[in-house]
Amino acid sequence: MNIPVFVSRPTPHLEAQVRFVDAFKLELRARGFEPLTLGPGSSYDYDAPLVGIRRILTHCCGLVSVAFRRTHVVSATRHFGADIAGRAEEPAMDLWFTSPYCQIEPAMAFQLGLPILILREEGVIAEGVLEKGVTGLYLPEFSLDTSSSFINSEECHRLLDQWGGYVRMTYKRRGDPPKLYD
Secondary structure (H helix, E strand, O other), X not given: OOEEEXXXXXXOXXXXXXXXXXXXXXXXHHOOEEEEOOOOOOOOOOXXXXXXXXXHHHXXXXXXEEEOOOEEEEEEEEOXXXXXXXXXXXXXXXXXXXXXXXXXXXXXHHHOOOOEEEEEEOOEOOOHHHOOOOOOOOOOEEOHHHHHHHHOOHHHHHHHHHHHHHHHHHHHHHHOOOOOOO
């Protein structure tokens, strides 16, 4: 039996994103994991999305979040209207955002004590749980242009080995009886 893991990702809008998700799920299955997602064609739930996500997460032993580029902003202003000493407006150009669920689902998994691995597509703004070190594990960036080489890279294999070890430990501990004394 494969160990269930939640795969968080925005609904793909590019063929390259579909290929990345499919290849990554194959790699997870090859390592003994069963990737579960929320949405049509998967573990779809007709309850409120957060209820469905929590229901699946409580069944899983880990989470992988793939933060794809989703919304492109050509021009923006950070700290717009800043009026505090030491803060000033900053122009920003060519920004990429991902789905807010790439923040929400890892935060929910963190609250459940699940091992988290986050992959961020090159260019997606690194904020919240997408900042390096926030969830503990190294947070790699990948390019869709070289996605197959990323999935087959030593970097990705080492991350999956480390994260996979934590997932297996979670799976084992869930089966252990409670201890009355340590």
